[in-house]
Amino acid sequence: MLRKLHGRKLAVCLLGGAMYALFAAFGWQAEHDGHIHLGYALLTAALLVWPIAALLSVLLERGYTRSMRQEKRFRTGWAFLFILACYVPMFGVAFPGSFAYDVPYQLRQVVTGAYSTHHPLLHTLLLGGLLQLGRALGNMDIGAAIYTAVQMGLMAGCFALTCGSIARQCGARAAKRSAVFFALYPLHMVMAVNATKDVLFGGFFALTLAFLNEMNAKPTRSLYAKIAACGALAVMLRNNMAYAALAWLALWSVGSRRKGRNAALAMLLALALGFGGNAALKSTTHAADGDMSEMLSWPIQQLARARLEDGDKLSDAEKAAIDELMPGEAWKLYDPTISDPVKFEFDTQAFRTDMKKYTGIWLSVGQKCAGTYLDAAVALIYPFFYPYREYRVSGYYVQMGMSEAYDASWCDFDPPESRSLFPRVLTSLMWRFGAKGAMQMPVIGWLFNTGVIVWTMLFFVFREIYWGRWKRFGTALLPVLLWGTYLLGPVMAGRYIYPFVCVLPVLAARPERKKEA
Secondary structure, three states: OOOOHHHHHHHHHHHHHHHHHHHHHHHHHHOOOOOOOOOHHHHHHHHHHHHHHHHHHHHHHOOOOOOOOOOOOOOHHHHHHHHHHHHHHHHHHHOOOOOEEOOOHHHHHHHHHEEEEEOOOOHHHHHHHHHHHHOOOHHHHHHHHHHHHHHHHHHHHHHHHHHHHHHHHHHHHHHHHHHHHHHHHHHHHHHHHHHOOOHHHHHHHHHHHHHHHHHHHHOOOHHHHHHHHHHHHHHHHHHHHHHHHHHHHHHHHHHHHHHHHHHHHHHHHHHHOOOOOOHHHHHOOOEEEEHHHHOOHHHHHHHHHHHHOOHHOOOOHHHHHHHOOOOHHHHHEEOOOEHHHHHHHOOHHHHOOOOHHHHHHHHHHHHHHHHHHHHHHHHHHHHHHOOOOOOOOOOOOOOEOOOOOOOOOOOOOOOOOOOOHHHHHHHHHHHHHHHOOOOOOOOHHHHHOOOHHHHHHHHHHHHHHHHOHHHHHHHHHHHHHHHHHHHOOOOHHHHHHHHHHHHHHHOOOOOOOOOOO
């Protein structure tokens, strides 16, 4: 099949083959050896390029034909009720919801009034406000249940509207398949009752992407407003969205020129509203800035690993500088799969006082320990680009149940308590799914494998280039750029992959058979 291709199609297959081959070679070494042997990895990738490209050519060739048949009308309201109904059983299992992750720290801000932009203020105020409402009513669990119900409704609404947009572009059948995915894919059920910002972000991000595709096909004033509103909410729920959108705008403006003006203007409006909304909330709450160490996961991991494994290669000045940034020999806490243990002890203030000095230290250590830097980076992110055989990250794939991280200095009330209607089911899910990402379950586990999800997303992106659907390819770049920001993050976990699960139906849906110029 590959020999019959030429031009753009051949280039796409070879590019995709090279990318998947590199991911496979580096990921396999990271999972099995813990170290990257660069020469061997590149040789392995070179040998894999052609067979993977050939497989891609077969799969991509089936990705264009989509004729619009006479189909029944898609009903967004019924889709909303169907999706919401499918989340109700999980609500009973996790009642009043899963309040782990950062919930205690966000609630503390609302209780004490000492706000920080470390967590999205919009989410902190919504979550903390409803929990405080429950407290005022005499039981924190009431507020927890209200929050979970509100989140379930918002997610079902986002997904139903996403399906409605897909129906207008690709027909009712594609929308119905998407609705089934949103309703029955287990990760959606679990996350719908999970009080983390990534959930609402995933819903609004998918809806924004669907509206952008629709805007490219037939721009309207209504779509301007929809993209602006949904995109602004996504920006306010995740800084990653702002970074990805800014990069996307730059690429979109260069690549699409006048043809993409409508989408660009809509995204600009979304960014303006998002930034403005965040600024207003920060001013109103007098919130302090978040810790910049959140943006330094890679350098922190690299320096800690170099100090731990290659101390004999470093000068006394370099060791002293690392010890200043990681006081109390915090570099000994290094965990290859998550930056939090060292990052929590990182002296951000010291780094800020002399950024030039410490940046120079990072560069000089990197020259001596290039292999160690590569090992540290790949060990942290390989589950984000490689279909691992076992979930080995120290943190839970998805945290479920209730957090116990409450401090008596501010929490003089009973925190939310699990009142599951099916406690045995919840316990089983917390271990089999929450802790291990279901990877101990044959076949089923692959549905939640982060690497598989990312590879699937990239396949749909390659499909748009293969068939010359340039506007849809341009839109599909947004989740790819978002993925790039997550590669710089502190850990791989199920909640981080969730936005990419949400956009899969948008990327998978094929439009009416009409080639773009």
